[in-house]
Amino acid sequence: MKVMELMEKSMVLVPAMPPADLAPEIKEQMMAGKPVRFPKETKIVPCLLRKESGEQALPIFTSPEQIPADKKPPMVMAMPFMGCVSMVAANSEKVAEMVVNPFTGMMVLNKSVLEVAEKRRKAAGQIRTVQMTKEQFRDFAHNRVTLALLPKYLFAHGEEGLKKLQQEEGTFLLQFYEEVYPKGQKSDSSAGDFSFMTLNLTENMQLTRLDMPDGVNKKGMCYRVYAVFKRDTEEVLYYTMEKTQDGDFIAKVTPDGRHEIVEPVPENGAEIEAIMSLSAQE
Secondary structure (H helix, E strand, C coil), rough: CCCHHHHHEEEEEEEEECCCCCCHHHHHHHHCCCCCCCCCCCCEEEEECCCCCCCCCEECCCCHHHCHHHCCCCCCEEEHHHHHHHHHHHCCCCCEEEEECCCCCCEEEEEEHHHHHHHHHHHHCCHHHCCCCHHHHHHHHHHHHHHHHHHHHHHHHHHHHHHHHHHHHHHHHHHHHHCCCCCCCCCCCCCHCCCEEEEECCCCCCEEEEEECHCCCCCCCEEEEEEEECCCCCCCEEEEEECCCCEEEEEEEECCCCCCEEEEECCCHHHHHHHHHHHHCC
16 A cells, blocks of 8 residues: 555656657657657557557556666656556556556556556546646756766766766766756756765775755755765765655665665764765675
8 A cells, every 4th residue: 555655646657659740859859868848739659568368558667767778668758657547547448457667676556456546546636647847847857867867977987987077066967967958948056056075085985975956955855975986896886865755865876777775864964984884885
């Protein structure tokens, strides 16, 4: 039940086929991996999975990292989970169930579970689709950069990537925001809104701390990053400080894109000591 309660409040990604008559500028944005907004009258067909029994299921993903590189669909739509429930309910003769993260940690939501969810949706009077506000998209962009784009870059470029981040700081970081925002739109954050500090903790370990803008320190957000470079193995480790429903936690992002909650943030403010201890165990 707790899983469903979390899902009901979540945005998910739905693989889909792009319309055939897309405008050139929208195609260009999609090819660049940027989010796009379609006209209201646009008809988009979700991709379905076919089971051995012949029944079809709607696949949904909780984050981009749950979609393997060799399984990427032509496009993905960001939708409220309850909007997906409504969509399945409206096409129950074609779609038998919903599958969450089918390629990584599959969870099947069968017809009986979806029927209960649909009743809850109707009872709550939820609408089928929602539109992100400017503030919601700004939060999405911050987490997209800190939890996906920046660690992916640092894992790929190692020490040289860290040096570039340390030298160019906020100016360099804003380049990742350009990847997230649609063409013609920019983040309202400036290079000076980000704070950086680099420490050589030991002969073997260097730590770079990135503090996000003040407005990011709220529930559901990553508000600080620690990127660690271990010289003996030339390894990059990536830790985040996140404000969750249950308090502030240290999490880590792994080279394969997995995001894992590790432990609570120390109440005595000894974050660096905690990161050093975690890094030494890697």
